[in-house]
Amino acid sequence: MSRMMEFATPFSTLSTSLGQDVGWLTSLRKEASTYFKQHGLPAKKEEDWKYTSLQRLGQVVWEHTSKDSTILAADVEAVKQLDDAYHLVFIDGVYSDVYSEVASLPAGVIALPLSESLDRVEVSTHFGQQAIIDSPGLTALNIMLVSEGAVIILDDNVAIDKPIELVFINTGNTSDLATHLHNVVVLGEGSAVDIVETHIGLTDAAYFANQITEVVLAADSYLKHYVVQQASKAAFHITHLSGKQAKNSIWQTHSVALGGKLARQDLHTQLLGEAAHCVMDGLYLPRGEQHIDNHTRVDHAVPNTTSEELYKGVLDEKGRAVFNGKVVVHQDAQKTDAKQQNANLLLSRRCEIDTKPQMEIYADDVKCAHGSTVGQLDEAQLFFLRARGLTELEARNLLTYAFVSEVIDQVTIPELRQSLTTLVEKSMPAVAATT
Amino acid sequence: MGDQVDSMTQQIEEFVPSEYSAGFVTDIESESLPPGLSEETVRQISAIKGEPEFLLEWRLKAYRHWLTLETPEWAHVDCPEIDYQEISYYSAPKQKTDGPKSLDEVDPELLRTYEKLGVPLDERARLAGVAVDAVFDSVSVANTFQDTLAERGIIFMPFSKAVHAHPELIKQYLGSVVSYRDNFYAALNSAVFSDGSFVYIPKGVRCPMELSTYFRINASNTGQFERTLIIADDDSYVSYLEGCTAPMRDENQLHAAVVELVAHDRAQIKYSTVQNWYPGDENGVGGIFNFVTKRAMCKGESSKVSWTQVETGSAITWKYPSVVLQGDNSIGEFYSVAVTNNRQQADTGTKMIHLGKNTSSTIISKGISAGRSQNAYRGLVKIGPKAENARNYSECDSLLMGDRCAAHTFPYIEVKNPTAQVEHEASTSKISEDQLFYCRQRGLDVEDAVSMIVNGFCKQVMRELPMEFAVEAQNLLGLSLEGSVG
Numbered sequence: 022m023s024r025m026m027e028f029a030t031p032f033s034t035l036s037t038s039l040g041q042d043v044g045w046l047t048s049l050r051k052e053a054s055t056y057f058k059q060h061g062l063p064a065k066k067e068e069d070w071k072y073t074s075l076q077r078l079g080q081v082v083w084e085h086t087s088k089d090s091t092i093l094a095a096d097v098e099a100v101k102q103l104d105d106a107y108h109l110v111f112i113d114g115v116y117s118d119v120y121s122e123v124a125s126l127p128a129g130v131i132a133l134p135l136s137e138s139l140d141r142v143e144v145s146t147h148f149g150q151q152a153i154i155d156s157p158g159l160t161a162l163n164i165m166l167v168s169e170g171a172v173i174i175l176d177d178n179v180a181i182d183k184p185i186e187l188v189f190i191n192t193g194n195t196s197d198l199a200t201h202l203h204n205v206v207v208l209g210e211g212s213a214v215d216i217v218e219t220h221i222g223l224t225d226a227a228y229f230a231n232q233i234t235e236v237v238l239a240a241d242s243y244l245k246h247y248v249v250q251q252a253s254k255a256a257f258h259i260t261h262l263s264g265k266q267a268k269n270s271i272w273q274t275h276s277v278a279l280g281g282k283l284a285r286q287d288l289h290t291q292l293l294g295e296a297a298h299c300v301m302d303g304l305y306l307p308r309g310e311q312h313i314d315n316h317t318r319v320d321h322a323v324p325n326t327t328s329e330e331l332y333k334g335v336l337d338e339k340g341r342a343v344f345n346g347k348v349v350v351h352q353d354a355q356k357t358d359a360k361q362q363n364a365n366l367l368l369s370r371r372c373e374i375d376t377k378p379q380m381e382i383y384a385d386d387v388k389c390a391h392g393s394t395v396g397q398l399d400e401a402q403l404f405f406l407r408a409r410g411l412t413e414l415e416a417r418n419l420l421t422y423a424f425v426s427e428v429i430d431q432v433t434i435p436e437l438r439q440s441l442t443t444l445v446e447k448s449m450p451a452v453a454a455t456t
Numbered sequence: 457m458g459d460q461v462d463s464m465t466q467q468i469e470e471f472v473p474s475e476y477s478a479g480f481v482t483d484i485e486s487e488s489l490p491p492g493l494s495e496e497t498v499r500q501i502s503a504i505k506g507e508p509e510f511l512l513e514w515r516l517k518a519y520r521h522w523l524t525l526e527t528p529e530w531a532h533v534d535c536p537e538i539d540y541q542e543i544s545y546y547s548a549p550k551q552k553t554d555g556p557k558s559l560d561e562v563d564p565e566l567l568r569t570y571e572k573l574g575v576p577l578d579e580r581a582r583l584a585g586v587a588v589d590a591v592f593d594s595v596s597v598a599n600t601f602q603d604t605l606a607e608r609g610i611i612f613m614p615f616s617k618a619v620h621a622h623p624e625l626i627k628q629y630l631g632s633v634v635s636y637r638d639n640f641y642a643a644l645n646s647a648v649f650s651d652g653s654f655v656y657i658p659k660g661v662r663c664p665m666e667l668s669t670y671f672r673i674n675a676s677n678t679g680q681f682e683r684t685l686i687i688a689d690d691d692s693y694v695s696y697l698e699g700c701t702a703p704m705r706d707e708n709q710l711h712a713a714v715v716e717l718v719a720h721d722r723a724q725i726k727y728s729t730v731q732n733w734y735p736g737d738e739n740g741v742g743g744i745f746n747f748v749t750k751r752a753m754c755k756g757e758s759s760k761v762s763w764t765q766v767e768t769g770s771a772i773t774w775k776y777p778s779v780v781l782q783g784d785n786s787i788g789e790f791y792s793v794a795v796t797n798n799r800q801q802a803d804t805g806t807k808m809i810h811l812g813k814n815t816s817s818t819i820i821s822k823g824i825s826a827g828r829s830q831n832a833y834r835g836l837v838k839i840g841p842k843a844e845n846a847r848n849y850s851e852c853d854s855l856l857m858g859d860r861c862a863a864h865t866f867p868y869i870e871v872k873n874p875t876a877q878v879e880h881e882a883s884t885s886k887i888s889e890d891q892l893f894y895c896r897q898r899g900l901d902v903e904d905a906v907s908m909i910v911n912g913f914c915k916q917v918m919r920e921l922p923m924e925f926a927v928e929a930q931n932l933l934g935l936s937l938e939g940s941v942g
Binding site: 355372373391392394396 | 530532839854856857858859860861862863864865866867868869870871872873874875876877878879880881882883884885886
């Protein structure tokens with residue numbers, strides 16, 4: 022496979038100070054670095070990057086250290102999705118002791134920056150173990166240059182009273198800043214937690230976030246995982262979420278993508294134990310010149326596992342979206358039940374959607390279905406609302422909101438649901454009067 | 457005791473998968489070029505056929521382009537490397553005269569072959585209302601119903617003949633839908649194509665019968681490279697049938713055909729295929745490699761092209777009959793049943809390229825995999841920026857029989873116009889135990905029950921086939937799946 026080798030050069034001379042004395046990390050890095058030097062970033066020729074080009078990303082000379090991470094306390098408060106939660110805050114890729122609040126965590130729960138938990142056996146066991154599979158160039162780059170990340174570990178049978186929110190802020194103080202964060206989330210048997218990831222750019226600065234989150238769910242554990250992406254309109258925001266699920270575990274992911282010039286999320290789960298279940302919900306709202314790409318993959322590796330997926334997109338102006346959902350049912354994974362749905366609403370003449378729901382099935386006693394639609398607002402519904410006195414814009418916004426609400430309604434944290442509703446409403450064209 | 461053994465033997469025999477019933481080799485002397493491919497081969501083929509200069513030039517351009525290409529590897533199939541120098545690119549049955557003028561003059565050996573295959577060539581053909589342009593290996597040897605067609609100005613003849621009779625039409629349309637630059641196999645075909653069918657329906661003419669061609673691969677080591685070109689002028693209608701069988705043998709045989717359809721204003725073309733080439737034995741030895749490029753151009757406004765295919769044969773199938781919807785209000789349809797058993801691999805589907813306004817397309821694809829086979833649907837629905845109010849509906853269902861087979865779905869949807877409505881649905885399941893139980897309880901044996909359920913699953917597609925084809929296709933489905941459940 023030919024990749025754009027020249028992309029590799031500006032990165033391959035870099036290094037990072039994190040964990041230089043930690044044996045497992047340095048050897049992993051060496052491996053990643055060898056790989057990256059050989060393959061570079063994925064090129065458009067590769068099937069998984071058919072509709073998303075990283076060419077412009079490769080042309081920028083990225084800054085790898087933040088020069089100035091000063092931020093107002095009020096700004097940090099403002100960007101948090103939740104007040105009533107534990108917080109780990111990262112500013113320009115650096116962990117912030119000042120703004121993080123994890124002191125009052127209950128017993129059996131650990132939430133620390135990666136730099137302070139490299140000696141933990143959970144970290145050395147699970148770090149970099151799953152993420153290799155997809156988008157290998159970017160993964161290798163992340164492991165090569167990883168500087169920080171969040172580590173969350175729950176002991177067996179621990180349920181936590183409040184969600185944990187991870188806040189990743191780009192201040193815009195350093196132009197063309199690249200960050201490579203790597204999070205590790207390990208849930209013990211029978212444990213449960215809600216995690217909210219907030220990604221936000223405070224300005225319109227260009228930056229490159231290349232982030233990986235690896236999740237390990239032991240038997241009977243339950244993770245609700247929210248990702249709220251509000252990267253700057255000039256940012257390259259690339260995230261990779263990868264999970265491994267033991268029997269009876271549940272992983273629910275809800276991703277809302279609003280920001281980024283080029284935003285790409287790869288979400289991958291492996292259902293490795295019987296009765297494991299995963300939910301993948303997503304919302305993407307590209308407008309302006311945004312390009313938002315969602316790739317998902319579910320591996321049903323053993324019998325009796327289930328998955329449900331719903332991704333919805335609203336495309337406006339010159340927005341472009343890509344959806345690629347893959348369901349793989351492995352040999353002997355009988356009684357698999359997999360559902361997948363992708364729906365797209367096109368609001369402007371210049372937007373573009375490329376969607377590809379995929380199934381690869383190697384077992385016979387299965388129920389698998391996927392559907393994909395592309396359409397526009399219903400003229401009859403618009404007329405109905407106009408006849409009742411709504412303006413054209415109000416009517417359009419109301420119907421658009423109704424379209425996306427199916428995804429937002431799945432959010433079970435009331436505070437987050439409210440804040441997402443506001444965010445989505447704000448992303449729509451402004452209505453003069455109040456709606 | 458003896459009775460018990462007898463009845464057991466009988467039972468076993470019933471469950472042993474049936475042999476490929478069309479597997480026999482007709483012993484006729486063939487006139488072949490030695491294996492190998494070079495510019496010289498291309499020139500030789502062209503010379504044998506006494507082709508005009510423009511065609512040779514075109515072949516050579518295609519050959520030179522082919523040299524620059526690499527074998528495509530994106531399909532979900534595992535294909536052994538093909539040595540293109542080991543294939544003989546031309547083979548023609550020897551003929552006593554320059555060309556048979558009636559059935560009596562046709563080699564009786566050939567006629568017997570067709571009879572075994574069930575080609576309605578003589579009396580049966582007339583009853584069935586089918587005009588057959590039968591391609592035996594590479595040269596057409598029999599044409600029927602020419603008079604009936606000629607009365608209406610319909611041209612239906614072997615490609616090699618059309619080159620001389622209607623060079624202006626060939627020059628105008630050849631490669632206009634599938635360029636020789638299109639893909640690896642299309643380029644190869646353009647360079648070395650042997651023969652095929654040419655159809656032209658004049659303005660306002662409705663072709664009074666189903667036109668049909670039977671292709672058959674015979675001489676050992678001969679790749680077949682047919683080229684079919686169908687042109688339907690304004691307000692015309694034609695229904696074309698293509699059916700295939702091939703004799704059983706061990707070497708893999710390559711088949712790379714190109715089919716081009718052109719529909720002008722308000723013209724309609726219905727193209728139906730039943731493909732039953734030798735799929736290889738149960739261990740995947742032998743069998744045909746079927747790498748086909750089929751494409752239709754809805755050039756005129758309100759034109760319509762409908763592809764219907766029943767694919768049960770071939771070791772590897774790589775085939776995507778497509779429609780380019782260029783004219784406003786044009787319609788494209790694709791109905792497909794693909795059955796794979798044993799070690800067969802199929803990667804098939806369609807492309808619907810919407811360019812004109814108010815264009816619509818329908819895709820119904822039914823995949824059935826059994827044994828250790830791989831069956832993939834790969835399709836593209838593309839709505840161009842100027843295709844106002846385009847509409848597509850796609851449905852892809854897969855049926856799995858056995859826990860070692862596989863079914864895949866790769867639909868690509870690319871929309872660049874917000875007035876488009878595109879829907880895609882796919883499902884995968886196995887034959888439900890309840891359905892089987894219900895049928896068995898009413899006295900059907902397992903094989904009959906499976907055959908009935910499978911035919912029900914495929915009904916949406918089968919009813920698109922012309923009557924006489926539908927019967928044949930239904931029997932074929934049952935035959936292909938014999939022994940896969942039980």
